[in-house]
Amino acid sequence: MRSSIPEISTDVLIIGSGPAGLSTALHLKRLDPTWTKRMIILEKESHPRPKLCGGGVTRLGLNTLLGLGFRLPLPIPAVAVNDIALSYQGKTIHVKGDPQIMIFYRPHLDHFLAQQALQQGIRLFENEKVNQIIIDQNEIHVFTAQACYHTQVLIGADGSNGLTRRFFRPSQSHPRIARTLEILQPSPDNDLMFIQQRAEFDFTSLSQHNQGYIWHFPTLVEEQPHINYGIYDSRTNPHTPLPHLAELLKQANNPHANPDSPQLHGYPIHCFSPFNKFAMERLLLVGDAAGADPLFGEGIAPALAYGAVAAKTIVSAFQTQDFSFRTYRQNLANSYLGRYLLIRWFTAQIVYRLGKFNWFSRTLWTIGKGLGAFFPPPPHLPK
Numbered sequence: 001m002r003s004s005i006p007e008i009s010t011d012v013l014i015i016g017s018g019p020a021g022l023s024t025a026l027h028l029k030r031l032d033p034t035w036t037k038r039m040i041i042l043e044k045e046s047h048p049r050p051k052l053c054g055g056g057v058t059r060l061g062l063n064t065l066l067g068l069g070f071r072l073p074l075p076i077p078a079v080a081v082n083d084i085a086l087s088y089q090g091k092t093i094h095v096k097g098d099p100q101i102m103i104f105y106r107p108h109l110d111h112f113l114a115q116q117a118l119q120q121g122i123r124l125f126e127n128e129k130v131n132q133i134i135i136d137q138n139e140i141h142v143f144t145a146q147a148c149y150h151t152q153v154l155i156g157a158d159g160s161n162g163l164t165r166r167f168f169r170p171s172q173s174h175p176r177i178a179r180t181l182e183i184l185q186p187s188p189d190n191d192l193m194f195i196q197q198r199a200e201f202d203f204t205s206l207s208q209h210n211q212g213y214i215w216h217f218p219t220l221v222e223e224q225p226h227i228n229y230g231i232y233d234s235r236t237n238p239h240t241p242l243p244h245l246a247e248l249l250k251q252a253n254n255p256h257a258n259p260d261s262p263q264l265h266g267y268p269i270h271c272f273s274p275f276n277k278f279a280m281e282r283l284l285l286v287g288d289a290a291g292a293d294p295l296f297g298e299g300i301a302p303a304l305a306y307g308a309v310a311a312k313t314i315v316s317a318f319q320t321q322d323f324s325f326r327t328y329r330q331n332l333a334n335s336y337l338g339r340y341l342l343i344r345w346f347t348a349q350i351v352y353r354l355g356k357f358n359w360f361s362r363t364l365w366t367i368g369k370g371l372g373a374f375f376p377p378p379p380h381l382p383k
């Protein structure tokens with residue numbers, strides 16, 4: 001059967017056109033325009049595709065977009081958040097910045113990035129799902145219903161539930177999988193969150209054994225104001241009973257709760273740990289496949305930033321003809337992204353292991369409020 005489908009050879013094949021896959025391709029193209037014809041992206045869906053996500057992009061992501069030559073604000077609807085409110089049992093730490101994060105509707109953001117890649121001549125084949133991967137010593141073979149691809153290097157940008165991460169399972173006995181539940185509901189445009197340009201993270205559920213928080217984001221869906229809210233459970237300490245997330249969300253003091261709101265949707269997030277495996281011979285992981293920030297479950301900005309580190313590593317591999325990718329871990333560790341994820345991982349270990357103790361969380365918020373007063377907001381982002 002397979003012999004009847006076309007066989008296509010390429011230097012680099014990227015599975016997934018989320019922020020990680022698209023950023024890797026755009027960075028490769030930026031490093032050397034000849035890469036445009038040396039890579040292919042395969043995407044099982046077609047943009048704009050549905051994607052469960054809060055859509056918050058922090059400065060790490062915005063700076064990565066600037067580094068790719070995009071101008072801010074991007075020409076798609078977004079809410080600029082200037083005040084992040086981190087609260088615990090009524091105590092609130094405000095983190096200010098102009099903007100601190102931009103909130104996008106994820107299908108819009110990914111569609112925009114995909115269009116940019118296509119306009120730059122990058123081959124992105126949509127509605128083409130990868131069904132099977134065979135790793136040989138000299139090549140990787142990737143099978144879809146439409147074709148068989150032979151590639152020198154495979155990039156796993158296929159997210160938390162992807163195929164590529166499975167190659168690392170035997171050596172990674174405890175994959176770090178966080179849980180989320182999300183609701184997206186219409187809201188009046190005079191909602192205080194829009195007026196005050198505020199996003200909220202409420203960590204009160206720490207005291208109910210949740211290793212995470214409840215979020216509320218103002219967002220625009222087809223230009224219409226909506227509130228995106230949900231609950232995040234990092235499972236940093238996997239040896240504790242699973243809290244009932246839907247119940248915790250229902251119990252929370254939530255001014256946006258609406259009995260007529262649409263159903264809750266859940267999705268896992270594969271989290272970063274310094275013990276994760278990021279690469280093997282000819283295969284390199286980016287974005288959620290490699291690991292998102294375990295503290296907030298933040299994955300968009302890291303996914304964009306993984307693309308920059310991956311692109312440099314790929315170019316160097318082709319220059320030296322060494323496809324072991326042994327340097328990728330070190331390249332990540334030396335990058336701003338590596339330090340960012342490591343700090344978030346370390347903080348998650350402390351906060352989510354000790355957060356169940358009320359004295360710990362209350363002290364943390366008291367110290368945080370005090371420290372917050374000493375840190376000036378970050379400089380404005382260049383346009």
Ligand SMILES: Cc1cc2nc3c(=O)[nH]c(=O)nc-3n(C[C@H](O)[C@H](O)[C@H](O)COP(=O)(O)OP(=O)(O)OC[C@H]3O[C@@H](n4cnc5c(N)ncnc54)[C@H](O)[C@@H]3O)c2cc1C
Binds near residue numbers: 057
């Ligand atoms: C409820 C929820 C809320 C979140 N909120 C935020 C937030 O506010 N801010 C933030 O920074 N992060 C957030 N995240 C995390 C964020 O969504 C992810 O970290 C981010 O999407 C990772 O990007 P990625 O490119 O690695 O993977 P993805 O965006 O998941 O993209 C992977 C792509 O691969 C494709 N694919 C998968 N398998 C195949 C296959 N076999 N063949 C071809 N294509 C394939 C998929 O269709 C998809 O397009 C949230 C996550 C959840 C679940």
